[in-house]
Amino acid sequence: MTPTLQIFLIISAALFAIGLLAALSRHHAIFILIGIEMMLAAANLNFIAFWRFGPQAPQPVGVMIAIFSIAIAAAEWTVGLAMVIAVYRHFRTTNVDQLNQLKG
Amino acid sequence: MTDFLDQLFVRAKEWLLSLLAGFPDWVLQIASSLINIFTLLGVFLTLFALMSVLERKILGRIQNRYGPNRVGPFGLLQPVADGIKMLIKEDIVPARADKVVHFLAPILIAAGAILALGVIPYGRNMTPFSIDGGVLFFFAVGSTTELAVFMAGWGSNNKFSMLGAMRAIAQMISYELPLLITVLPVVMVVSSLTPDAIVSAQGGYTFGVVPRWFVFTPWGFAAFILFFVSGLVESNRTPFDVPEGESEIVAGHMTEYSGFKYATFFLAEYLGMFAVSGLAVTLFLGGWHAPFSFFEFVPSYFWFFMKLSILLFVYVWVRGTLPRTRADQMMNFAWKFMLPMAFTCVVAAAVWHYTGRGLRGWLWSLVVVAIVYVTLSILLDTRRKFAPRVYRFAE
Amino acid sequence: MSIIACILVAIFTLAAALAAATLQKLMHAALCFAATFIGIAAFFFLLGAEFVGLVQVFVYIGAVAVLIVFTILLTRRDVDRDRGFKWSGVIVATAVFGGLIWAILNTHPLLIAPPPVQPLTVKQIGNALMTNYVWPLLCVGVLLTAALIGSLILVMEEKR
Numbered sequence A: 001m002t003p004t005l006q007i008f009l010i011i012s013a014a015l016f017a018i019g020l021l022a023a024l025s026r027h028h029a030i031f032i033l034i035g036i037e038m039m040l041a042a043a044n045l046n047f048i049a050f051w052r053f054g055p056q057a058p059q060p061v062g063v064m065i066a067i068f069s070i071a072i073a074a075a076e077w078t079v080g081l082a083m084v085i086a087v088y089r090h091f092r093t094t095n096v097d098q099l100n101q102l103k104g
Numbered sequence B: 001m002t003d004f005l006d007q008l009f010v011r012a013k014e015w016l017l018s019l020l021a022g023f024p025d026w027v028l029q030i031a032s033s034l035i036n037i038f039t040l041l042g043v044f045l046t047l048f049a050l051m052s053v054l055e056r057k058i059l060g061r062i063q064n065r066y067g068p069n070r071v072g073p074f075g076l077l078q079p080v081a082d083g084i085k086m087l088i089k090e091d092i093v094p095a096r097a098d099k100v101v102h103f104l105a106p107i108l109i110a111a112g113a114i115l116a117l118g119v120i121p122y123g124r125n126m127t128p129f130s131i132d133g134g135v136l137f138f139f140a141v142g143s144t145t146e147l148a149v150f151m152a153g154w155g156s157n158n159k160f161s162m163l164g165a166m167r168a169i170a171q172m173i174s175y176e177l178p179l180l181i182t183v184l185p186v187v188m189v190v191s192s193l194t195p196d197a198i199v200s201a202q203g204g205y206t207f208g209v210v211p212r213w214f215v216f217t218p219w220g221f222a223a224f225i226l227f228f229v230s231g232l233v234e235s236n237r238t239p240f241d242v243p244e245g246e247s248e249i250v251a252g253h254m255t256e257y258s259g260f261k262y263a264t265f266f267l268a269e270y271l272g273m274f275a276v277s278g279l280a281v282t283l284f285l286g287g288w289h290a291p292f293s294f295f296e297f298v299p300s301y302f303w304f305f306m307k308l309s310i311l312l313f314v315y316v317w318v319r320g321t322l323p324r325t326r327a328d329q330m331m332n333f334a335w336k337f338m339l340p341m342a343f344t345c346v347v348a349a350a351v352w353h354y355t356g357r358g359l360r361g362w363l364w365s366l367v368v369v370a371i372v373y374v375t376l377s378i379l380l381d382t383r384r385k386f387a388p389r390v391y392r393f394a395e
Numbered sequence C: 001m002s003i004i005a006c007i008l009v010a011i012f013t014l015a016a017a018l019a020a021a022t023l024q025k026l027m028h029a030a031l032c033f034a035a036t037f038i039g040i041a042a043f044f045f046l047l048g049a050e051f052v053g054l055v056q057v058f059v060y061i062g063a064v065a066v067l068i069v070f071t072i073l074l075t076r077r078d079v080d081r082d083r084g085f086k087w088s089g090v091i092v093a094t095a096v097f098g099g100l101i102w103a104i105l106n107t108h109p110l111l112i113a114p115p116p117v118q119p120l121t122v123k124q125i126g127n128a129l130m131t132n133y134v135w136p137l138l139c140v141g142v143l144l145t146a147a148l149i150g151s152l153i154l155v156m157e158e159k160r
Helices: A005-025 A029-051 A060-091 B002-006 B006-019 B025-062 B076-089 B101-115 B136-141 B144-154 B159-190 B196-198 B218-234 B258-283 B300-321 B327-354 B359-379 C003-022 C024-044 C050-076 C088-104 C122-130 C135-154
Strands: none
Touching: A005 A029, A005 B258, A005 C003, A005 C024, A005 C088, A029 A060, A029 C003, A029 C024, A029 C050, A060 C050, A060 C122, A060 C135, B006 B025, B025 B076, B025 B101, B025 B258, B025 B300, B076 B258, B101 B136, B101 B144, B101 B258, B101 C003, B101 C024, B136 B144, B136 B159, B136 B196, B136 B258, B136 B359, B136 C050, B144 B159, B144 B258, B144 B359, B144 C050, B159 B196, B159 B327, B159 C050, B196 B258, B218 B300, B218 B327, B218 B359, B258 C122, B300 C088, B327 B359, C003 C024, C122 C135
């Protein structure tokens, strides 16, 4: 018995929901980044699954999008973590609920 | 006869699998994998045991003493004694340590090293785990080492461990760039990420004498030296053993480990060393190809392990000869010299390819490498910065 | 691509993801995050996109996870515990999950078996990257350089 596309979509939906949970309900900035990353990974999983189950195109479009999204995620992490460090240096906290001032 | 000896182990595996002929496909697949895994582990654990005693003997000779010679003939049973000693030691876990992370770190570090060994072709048709992106696989599993080292340092809850782990990660990240970029020219020239394809691209002999190994081209030679130095750093060997410098920070990230967990770290370090040397042999030294055409009757795996043992001897030799570098010198060397030289190798390989891969290409790529090398040496010359030492005394 | 392997990997991935989202200690969460991405890479392997799986392990375990643990160490004051947990997030996440599952289960064309595997070689990906996708590739290169410089400027010590 081989798995169908549906199983992968369900797994990806669950991963997306867990990522949303982390992004919405935690206070620490790094947790929020982790949550966003999980949602992105769920999207990647969907791309690869649709590429695998869809009609075979001459260009592996789904794979390409996944590769580019991984590269962009790496850029996102460098900037995101640099921002976390900069904010921590300034406000001495990484709790996003306490970052409620526009004045730096 | 020659062919039989060459394919001896492949035949043996086929014979073992033929015993299982009646079973379904997936059983055969699992059996085949298991045979590969056990052979790999058996060979490299034996090599590890041998290496641990030979290293001490060679170091002893370098330092004008005998080295271990009490246990068994010529001290060759020393690893058995060491193993028994390690096994019966008490396993101490610090009270404030993060138990789970502390426990997982040695396992993860050894797993990464063993997985990395899997993609190297040890002989004709003798790649345990042949995968399309083999070189990428090697580096992907190799990159888990950094996380494992960090887990060891953080899980021990000890300042020495943490400092050692930070130093280790800093140097590993810095030297991973040259390590990766020196692989690029080979991948570019072969246009494949598969170790088997890289090895077979190095078959044959120029003028019937000089083997077509990449180390005999100027860019290949430069890349090989850079790769070897980066490999020394990645496996935390002297002269780059800053993270575990005994005289400064006890044993770095391994400070809080004892008994068999410490032995696992030791094992992982050696397996990592074998893996990096094996990849260096595959990428630059022609893998399992014989150095002379009239030696081709010798089985391919013999040549692979011969080259591997020469590289390992150089590792020990370097350890016995050079003092430890300073952390800042090492970082400067990585970013100011290694990285530009690594990029130069990529350019030189492209020049070599586009000028026809012959003598002309050889000379042109030599020119490229030489120009950058001389420029960098002039720019990074530190001799004139040294002034006569001024002694200051407490008053 | 057997269903057993698929379910095992799914359990591993989702458990690690849940742990990464809910664990109190930041460092444990970061390590679970790394485990999650190993699971996702295993999915890519199952689906026949080995290259993407390897890139995923390489980028996330080798670079991003190390960056995260470094950041956690540098912002050390509240490294130990992150107690706050908003339960409203759970409601939203459950609602989204329910909606997605409802949509997936009610779309019947999704119940298809995979077509026979055509191995995707690294060479094909390289060719595609160098022909049809060369502009996106260059853009990603520029983006990565910009991110590198930007993050360096962000964390640079301010001179008084």
